[in-house]
Amino acid sequence: MSVGTFLIVLFAALLHALWNAIVKGAGDRALVLGLLAVGHVVPGLGLALYYGAPAPEAFPYVVATTVIHWGYYVLLNIAYRTGDLSVVYPIARGLAPVLIAVGALIWADEHLPIMAWVGIFVVSGGILMLAGQAFSSQIARTGLVAAVGVAVVIASYSIVDGIGIRVSGNPGGYIGWIFTAEIFVVLYVFSTRWDRLRAMSSQAIGIGLSGGIVSAAAYGLVLLAKTTAPLGIVSALRETSVIFAALIGVLWFSEGPRSTRLIAAIVVAVGIGTIASVGG
Numbered sequence: 001m002s003v004g005t006f007l008i009v010l011f012a013a014l015l016h017a018l019w020n021a022i023v024k025g026a027g028d029r030a031l032v033l034g035l036l037a038v039g040h041v042v043p044g045l046g047l048a049l050y051y052g053a054p055a056p057e058a059f060p061y062v063v064a065t066t067v068i069h070w071g072y073y074v075l076l077n078i079a080y081r082t083g084d085l086s087v088v089y090p091i092a093r094g095l096a097p098v099l100i101a102v103g104a105l106i107w108a109d110e111h112l113p114i115m116a117w118v119g120i121f122v123v124s125g126g127i128l129m130l131a132g133q134a135f136s137s138q139i140a141r142t143g144l145v146a147a148v149g150v151a152v153v154i155a156s157y158s159i160v161d162g163i164g165i166r167v168s169g170n171p172g173g174y175i176g177w178i179f180t181a182e183i184f185v186v187l188y189v190f191s192t193r194w195d196r197l198r199a200m201s202s203q204a205i206g207i208g209l210s211g212g213i214v215s216a217a218a219y220g221l222v223l224l225a226k227t228t229a230p231l232g233i234v235s236a237l238r239e240t241s242v243i244f245a246a247l248i249g250v251l252w253f254s255e256g257p258r259s260t261r262l263i264a265a266i267v268v269a270v271g272i273g274t275i276a277s278v279g280g
Helices: 003-024 029-051 056-082 085-107 114-138 141-167 171-180 183-192 194-199 202-225 231-238 241-252 258-277
Strands: none
Touching: 003 202, 003 231, 003 241, 029 056, 029 171, 029 183, 029 194, 029 202, 056 085, 056 141, 056 171, 056 183, 085 114, 085 141, 085 231, 085 241, 085 258, 114 231, 114 258, 141 171, 141 202, 141 231, 171 202, 183 194, 202 231, 231 258, 241 258
C-alpha cells in the first residue's frame, strides 16, 4: 500500500468517526440518518452525471449494496439508541476486518500474509474486552446484538462494493450510482416522518446534511483505495476510526468507564496497525 493510499484511508477513518458521532448526538436519529442519505444523494447525482454509468457488470453490485445499506441504517439506528458510541462503534467496526478478510479470501481470492491474520486476532482480543462490558449489563443486550449485526452488514457491503468498483471500469460512476440509489432511503424516512422533519430546527437539518457529505467523502475515499489495494487491508486500516470514536465518546459524550474503553480501542488499533503494515 502506498503512502498516499495510507493517508487517504486514515483521513477517511477520521471522517467516519465524526459522522457517527453526529448520529449518536442527534435527538431524532432516524431523521438524521435520512438527512445523511440526502448528503449522499446530492454529490452522488453530480458524480453520476459527470462520470456516467458504470459497466453493466457492476449493476448487480449496485443493487446489492443498496439493499445492504438499507439494513445498515436500520441496525445503526437501533445500536445507537440502545448503546454508547464508544462501545457500539468499536464492536461494529472492530469485527468488520475479520469478516471482510475472510469474505475477501472466499469471494475475491485475496490471500493475506500470516502477520495480517495475527493482527486480526489482536483486533478480536480488543473486541472481547468491549463485549465483556456488554455482558456485564453496561450496554443493553439489544445494542450488542445490533452492533454485531452492523459489523456483518459492513463486511457485506465492503466486499460487494470492493468487487463492484473493480468490475465497473468507472470508479467515479460506480460511486455516483450507489450514492444516488440511497434516494430510496430518503423517500422512506421522510415519507413516514414528514411532520417530525418540519419540526426540526434548521441547525439540526444542517448538521445532518453536513454529516451526510462527510460520510460520503469518507466512503468514497475508501472505495477509491480499494481499486489499488487489497480489500481486507484497506478495510482494516479504515478501522483506525475506532480510536477516533473512542476518544469522541469519552471526551464529547462523557461515556465511561474511560480507561477500559480507551485501552480496548488501543488494542484494536494495534491489531489494525499490524494488518495494515503488511499490506501489499
